[in-house]
Amino acid sequence: xxxxxxxxxxxxxxxxxxxxxxxxxxxxxxxxxxxxxxxxxxxxxxxxxxxxxxxxxxxxxxxxxxxxxxxxxxxxxxxxxxxxxxxxxxxxxxx
Numbered sequence: 001x002x003x004x005x006x007x008x009x010x011x012x013x014x015x016x017x018x019x020x021x022x023x024x025x026x027x028x029x030x031x032x033x034x035x036x037x038x039x040x041x042x043x044x045x046x047x048x049x050x051x052x053x054x055x056x057x058x059x060x061x062x063x064x065x066x067x068x069x070x071x072x073x074x075x076x077x078x079x080x081x082x083x084x085x086x087x088x089x090x091x092x093x094x095x
Contacts, residue, residue: 040066
């Protein structure tokens with residue numbers, strides 16, 4: 001299989017909308033009205049949270065802050081409580 005840079009080009013807005021629709025329809029199919037997103041402090045979980053909030057609304061998403069000890073970059077600074085308190089989504093710390 002030959003890959004080219006053109007295959008990696010995406011329309012971010014269109015891709016985001018597709019993912020948000022996927023989340024919405026999945027929640028409807030499962031008869032769920034909200035979601036819990038585990039947050040490790042990495043990019044993947046942050047993106048998952050952002051997409052869930054966009055798809056479901058901030059009042060229907062709980063971000064559970066649960067970084068893995070020993071795996072999280074030791075130089076990374078934790079999110080300040082002031083930022084968490086002003087965030088649109090609900091949050092809880094697990095450790």
